[in-house]
Amino acid sequence: MPTYSTTARQLTYSAVSLSEAITAGDWEKHYLGQEKVAEFFERGYISNIRVLTEEQCDRILKDYEHFIDPSKRHPGHAMLYEHHSNQSGDSSNVLMHGLGQWRLTRLFHDVVFLPAISVPSSQLLDQDKLRPVRLWHDQMFAKPARHGGVVAWHQDYSYWTRTKPMMHLTVHITT
Numbered sequence: 001m002p003t004y005s006t007t008a009r010q011l012t013y014s015a016v017s018l019s020e021a022i023t024a025g026d027w028e029k030h031y032l033g034q035e036k037v038a039e040f041f042e043r044g045y046i047s048n049i050r051v052l053t054e055e056q057c058d059r060i061l062k063d064y065e066h067f068i069d070p071s072k073r074h075p076g077h078a079m080l081y082e083h084h085s086n087q088s089g090d091s092s093n094v095l096m097h098g099l100g101q102w103r104l105t106r107l108f109h110d111v112v113f114l115p116a117i118s119v120p121s122s123q124l125l126d127q128d129k130l131r132p133v134r135l136w137h138d139q140m141f142a143k144p145a146r147h148g149g150v151v152a153w154h155q156d157y158s159y160w161t162r163t164k165p166m167m168h169l170t171v172h173i174t175t
């Protein structure tokens, strides 16, 4: 069971994870091929990289309900850095936006550390060598089927300036 420390405001778990079947020997299978790596440095992005199985998606969607359904609100809700239940500006649609989900549930916590994400990230931070990876922040946009809102047009250039020389990247996970 997770515990919530009121002093450290940090979620800790006793054991196991979303990737419990993955052992150190499995790291290599997550390496991107040289073609994909080259594509990233040529175009600035790559897409269609599977990071979760369907079974993992089904499990994480249960945790997702804590953030989208007020009647299932998580007991650690106050630990979110931000939570907006509807940023669409339209009460007939929903655009939930939150930061800090990784601190609340085990699966959202574990997704941040999945080798399927951290290993390719380590390859893509620097063209010349593998780099250690750390989380800057997580962010969730929820657009429920048939009544999902849209994110208004905006630019994210300021993110590009957070490290110099640039040594960060964004991982977009869609289900």
Ligand SMILES: O=C(O)CCC(=O)C(=O)O
Pocket: 141, 150, 151, 156
């Ligand atoms: O997924 C979206 O609709 C918006 C994403 C976005 O604004 C962001 O990643 O900062």
